[in-house]
Amino acid sequence: MDAVLTSQRKSLILDLLRRDGQVIAKRVAEDFSLSEDTIRRDLREMAAEGLLKRVHGGAMPVAPELPDFSARKGLSSKMKARLGKKAASLVRPGQLIFLDGGTTTAEIARQLPREFAFTVATHSPTIAAELEHHPTASVVLIGGKLYKHSMVAVGSVAMAAISQLRPDIFFLGVTAAHPVHGLSTGDFEEAAIKRHIAACAAETYVPLTEEKLDHVSPCQVLSISGASGLIVVADIAAATIKPYRHLTAEILEA
Template sequence: MLTSQRKTLILDILRRDGQVIAKRVAEDFELSEDTIRRDLREMAAEGLLKRVHGGALPIAPDLPDFTARRDVASGVKARLGARAAEMVKAGQMVFLDGGTTTAEIVRHLPRDIAFTIATHSPTIAAELEHHPTAEVILCGGRLYKHSMVATGAVAMAAISALRPDLFFLGVTAAHPVHGFSTGDFEEAAIKRHIAQRSAETHVLLTAEKFDLVSPCTVLAVSDVAGLIVPAETPAERLQPYAELNVAIAAA
């Protein structure tokens, strides 16, 4: 088997299983474990995976800061935001996570029914300044500037007083085995707390976030009610999530 063929198969295993165990792959390929470890070292150097003891894990690329992310896949984000906004009903409390995709929900919210938006993001709250029917609850705390959201004990306490009907969650990575994750421990804890307080959690995912793992786990796939994804997402990429009984809405 050629080296390039092995590496392609290794990536297939990584996408399918969420991890590569060097000993198991060596046995399956009928090769030495040293050969597989060399392949993994080379692939890690190429930025294709993250080497760990005994094998490898997927790797999520570093995200640019909040301002730089605003123009990334803006058309797709607008579609996802519009689809999410369609789910909002009169009288509901909806918790909006921070992020540029979530900001598109605000821009598509209905303007002829009354509802409440709760958020720990000052940028999301500011987007609602001129909305005619939305009541706004802004949860404060220590500002995590990368995502422009409040974190820490003060934010936790404020969120604990709420019981949202819907939570629209933003993450940096999604994987059917490792769940939804993000890059900051405190931010992940806040997201997880909001989900625990909410009746339903839905995740908006752009294409580049699939099959990746960021350092801090937020939720397992089975912990959310649904995904909102681009309509052009390949069916085989979505199948592992559907098998976990997660509703999938295309936009």
């Protein structure tokens, strides 16, 4: 099989991975009328290139790397600013909004409206600090056990306090989004607290930088249809966002 056909085959495998959320080597070999060994070799090479994750019998989408909070501050700052501005435009006077932890939600905090009053709840001390000098935002800081990687409170104390709130909008931060596997993050407890906030909120919007799309982190938070909307940059490739447009979440472009 020459290099061109090999590259075409790998492209088809990636298409299957996006569509189905997994690739089963035996089934792909049958579909392509090739040996299973050939497909397994393709999967090994693609895993070495960081395109997918090898699992028994096939492959799954690759999980994104999880740099710590300090390292994430400098990533995709212009894109995050655009997402933050679009998200902040959804806020209305008198609302209670809940801001998740993370560097993208920090951009939302910086761009929140200053011409009317509203309340921000958050379980992130860094997000609360962003609002120290905001002229019209009241701030409710949820406490609990600090998960330092994301600088958010988790655990039963945080859960109990969040249960008393009914946010109008929850701006959810995740590390990965996939049409099949949904919205996910890297920590079990953090995923649980995010899910709980979403259950308490009237609407949940998810700002997503492009590198998070088509990836899967270990702990699912919600299905894509479990969110009210996804916020992405307007110049994202049409082919990249197309699988998400068929789901029930609204796609908002920044």
